Amino acid sequence: xxxxxxxxxxxxxxxxxxxxxxxxxxxxxxxxxxxxxxxxxxxxxxxxxxxxxxxxxxxxxxxxxxxxxxxxxxxxxxxxxxxxxxxxxxxxxxxxxxxxxxxxxxxxxxxxxxxx
Amino acid sequence: xxxxxxxxxxxxxxxxxxxxxxxxxxxxxxxxxxxxxxxxxxxxxxxxxxxxxxxxxxxxxxxxxxxxxxxxxxxxxxxxxxxxxxxxxxxxxxxxxxxxxxxxxxxxxxxxxxx
Numbered sequence: 001x002x003x004x005x006x007x008x009x010x011x012x013x014x015x016x017x018x019x020x021x022x023x024x025x026x027x028x029x030x031x032x033x034x035x036x037x038x039x040x041x042x043x044x045x046x047x048x049x050x051x052x053x054x055x056x057x058x059x060x061x062x063x064x065x066x067x068x069x070x071x072x073x074x075x076x077x078x079x080x081x082x083x084x085x086x087x088x089x090x091x092x093x094x095x096x097x098x099x100x101x102x103x104x105x106x107x108x109x110x111x112x113x114x115x116x
Numbered sequence: 117x118x119x120x121x122x123x124x125x126x127x128x129x130x131x132x133x134x135x136x137x138x139x140x141x142x143x144x145x146x147x148x149x150x151x152x153x154x155x156x157x158x159x160x161x162x163x164x165x166x167x168x169x170x171x172x173x174x175x176x177x178x179x180x181x182x183x184x185x186x187x188x189x190x191x192x193x194x195x196x197x198x199x200x201x202x203x204x205x206x207x208x209x210x211x212x213x214x215x216x217x218x219x220x221x222x223x224x225x226x227x228x229x230x231x
Contacts, residue, residue, distance in 0.1 A: 009156070033216045045206065045222035052216055091158060095216060102147045102166070102210050103174065104220055108158040 003027065004092050004107035011112050013082045020067070021077040021110045023092030031097040034075040035104060036066065039089040048090075051075055082114045119143070122207050122223035129230050135194040137226050139207030146212045148190035149220065150174075150182065153204040165190055166212065197230045204228075 005024045013019040025034065036048040051059045051066045059066040067076040079086055089111050093104040123138040141148065147166050151159040151174075161174030163182040171182050179201060183191045190209075194201055204227050208220040 004158075006158075031216065035219060043204070043225045045208075045220075047219045047221075050217045050219065093159075097216060102212060102218055102220075103149060103161055103164050105161070105175075106151075106159040108156060 002107075003105045004094055006092055006107035006110050008110045009108070011110055012115060013079075013112065014115055015084060016081055018078060018080045019082055019112065021079070021090050021092075021112065023075045023077065023107060025073050025075060025092075025094050027073075027094065027096050029096040033095045034066070034068070035093040035095070036064070036075075036077045037091045037093065037106075038086075039091065039109075040085075041088070045091075049077070079112075084114050084116070087112060087114045120207055120209055120221050120223040122205075122226050124226050125224065127226055127228045129194075129197050129228065131198060131230060133194075133197050133230075135197045135228070135230075137192040137194075137205055137207075137228070139190045139192070139209075139223055140188050141190075141209040141221070142188065143209065143211070143221070144187065145209040145221070146187070147210045148184065149208040149210075150180075150190065150192045151206045151208065152176070153206055153225070159206065162192065197228075199230050202228060202230045 032053045034051045038046045049061045063080045065078045089109045091109045092107045120141045149164040150162040165171045165184045181193045207223040210218045
C-alpha cells in the first residue's frame with residue numbers, strides 16, 4: 001500500500017487565486033511528521049512546510065498552510081494568492097518515528113501550473 | 117546555508133559501465149540519503165546512512181551500492197549500469213536531533229542517462 005498518495009498529477013490555478021494540493025497518508029505509527037517540498041523546473045527541492053502528528057494547530061508559513069485532518073489522514077497544502085513563480089512540482093512526504101535514520105517517504109507529486 | 121553538492125549535473129554512461137555519483141555536505145549532518153526521481157513515481161529511496169561506514173537499504177536498493185567513508189561524503193555506485201537506471205538522482209542530508217521535524221536538504225540532482 002502506498003504510504004503517501006497524491007491523486008492530482010496536474011493542477012491549474014489562476015494567478016491570485018488559492019489552490020489546494022491533496023495528500024493522504026497511511027501509517028500506524030502514532031508519531032510522524034508530514035512535509036511539503038516544491039521542485040521548480042530548475043530541479044532543486046525546496047522545503048515549504050512541516051506538520052507534526054501531535055501539533056494542535058495547522059502549520060502555516062507565509063502563503064502556505066497545511067490543512068491537517070488527522071482522522072482522515074490527510075495533509076493538504078493550501079497556497080493562497082497564487083503567483084506565477086508557484087508553478088512547480090509539489091511533493092508531500094512523511095517521516096515515521098518507527099523508521100530508521102530520519103528518512104522521508106515521498107508521494108508521486110502534483111504539477112501545478114499558475115496561469116494569468 | 118547548508119550546502120549539498122553533487123559532483124555532476126548531467127552524466128552519460130554506457131550499459132555495463134561502473135558509475136560513481138558523489139555527494140558532499142558541509143553541515144556535519146549525520147544522515148545522508150540517495151533518492152531517484154522518475155516521472156509519475158516521485159522520489160524513491162535507494163540507500164541511506166546515519167553514520168560513517170553505516171548504510172541501510174531503502175525501498176529500491178537493487179543494482180546499487182553505497183559508500184560512506186567520511187561523514188561529509190556519500191557515494192552511490194552503480195556496479196554495472198543498465199538502461200533502466202536512467203533517472204534523476206538526488207542526494208540529501210539531515211541532522212539527527214530527535215524532534216522529528218528535521219527537514220532534508222537536497223543537492224541539485226544528477227541526471228544520469230545510460231545508453
